[in-house]
Amino acid sequence: MVDYTIILDRFDVAIRLGIHPHEAEPQRVRLSVRMTVAYAAAPSADTIAEVLDYDFLRDGVHRLAAGPGFALQESLVEAIADLCLADPRVQRVQVRSMKLDVYPDARVGCEIVRAR
Structure with a gap:
């Protein structure tokens, strides 16, 4: 067996993500x-x-971004991990999300690691 790491990095999407009224619209x-x-x-x-x-x-x-959205970043990263693990060749996945515009002085994120 030969393992490779495939990386999709700095992928910015507009998605409805959050629990607050101001997050009803898609955000970066x-x-x-x-x-x-x-x-x-x-x-x-x-x-x-x-x-x-x-x-x-x-x-x-x-x-996923075109769908109804997610209340939690945890739910979003789980959905992306599930998408990746649907291919049986994927043995491990690490997914990180960062809300870019929640605070003027910080980004807020979540990260998950899943493996077979």
Whole structure:
């Protein structure tokens, strides 16, 4: 087995996230995702068919962002981790979310690690 870490970093999306009335509208959230992916062997033909095409993750997050939203960052990162772990090659995932505009002097975030 060969393990690779696939990284989607500084992915900014507008999503409804929060419990306060002012958070009813989408707000900027920065996401970072790290997936440890196990392959039977290292890619040899240099084709996407040999590896995990990370477009599924970006597209899936956009679908989540277009949905009804989340009350909690914990729920958001769980949903993204579930999306990643739906592919059996993903052995471990680390997801971080950061609300960028909640406070003028700080960002507020949540991080989760899930593994098979």
